[in-house]
Amino acid sequence: MNAPINTGLAGAVPVLTLNNGVTIPQLGFGVFQIPPEETRLAVGEALAAGYLHIDTAAAYRNEAGVGAAIAESGIPRDEIFLTTKLRNGEQGSPRAAFEASRKALGVDTIDLYLIHWPVPSQGLYVQAWRELEILYAEGHIRAIGVSNFLPEHLDELLANSTVVPAVNQIEVHPSFTQDALAQKSRSHDIAVQAYSPLGQGRDLSSPVVSELAAKYGATAAQIVLAWHLGLGNIVIPKSVTPQRIRENLAATSFNLSSEEIAAISALETGERIGADPAVAAFTQM
Incomplete structure (x- = not known):
């Protein structure tokens, strides 16, 4: 088998335009489950490797x-796309939560601010969204969106709000493609952003992924990330290993064919890894 392609240098990262005209790098760096004491170094590695899109959450x-x-990277702030999210337990006080995130991040403007989960049992996400609309109108946020919103949550939000979410960040990987939800989101010009994009590793050993990795001289992770890019997903892989951080970014260096994308999509099992947004009710506090 050939060595993984472009492990040190990535190709140009595609940029997508959101429904309000704001642009976002299609491949970013996620920090979910990275311990606080390790985050500065991991994000520093990512920025040094060439990532210009960082995704975090309160x-x-x-x-x-x-x-x-x-702050330490030396990269101008306006060149880095920064996302954070509203905690479930703070849907009743989104402005205060936003200000706390802005202070922790040490920035004036958040590029994308998301409602992290709908938590339908609280009945607060429409109210929270209206507050986000105000923050957006005031210029503190460049784009607002949602995460883990199912079709019924999107319908209620769209029927009771003014601003259409720019993004719906959802669990997507080859064995859990969420095609119907992705199509629903895109039908309203809401971009699909994939978290757990590698299925937390469980999708990397499938024969089709292994065969394509051998064909392209790529890592299995690069193949799955290229699948996401080919589908038009925004994708935010996580790693704390410098080599893997660079390798993941290099998934932008090649394109899969439509037939290869379909073959990976056929791994769909309907089994999610994370919580079900229809019933998830944790506070995150």
Whole structure:
């Protein structure tokens, strides 16, 4: 088997335009489950490798590390796309939560601010969204969106709000493609952003992925990330290993054919890894 392609240098990262005209790098770096004490170094490695899109959340408790790495990087703030999210338990006080995140990150403006989960049992996400609309109108946020919103949550939000979400960040990987939800989101010009994009590793050993990795001289992770890019997903893989951080970014260096994308999509099992947004009710506090 050939060595993994472009392990040190990535190709140009595609940029997508959101429904309000704001552009976002299609491949970013996620920090979910990275311990706070390791976040600054991991994000620093990612920025040094060429990532210009960092995704965090108040619930991850590592916003300060993200902010420190951005400040230390020497990269102009307006060249880095920064996402964070509203905790479930703070849907009743989104402005205060936003200000806390902004302070922890050490920035004036958040590029994308998401409602992390709908938590339908609370009945607060429409109210929270209206507050986000105000923050957006005031210029504190460049784009607002949602995460883990199912079709019924999108319908209720769209029927009771003014601003259409720019993004719906959802669990997507080859064995859990969420095609119907992705199509629903895109039908409203809502971009699909994939978290757990590698199926937390469980999709990397499938024969079709292994065969394509051998064909392209790529890692299995690069193949799955190229699948996401080919589908038009925004994708935010996570790693704390410098070599893997660079390798993941290099998934932008080649394109899969439509037939290869379909073959990977056929791995769909309907089995999610994370919580079900229809019933998830944790506070994240």
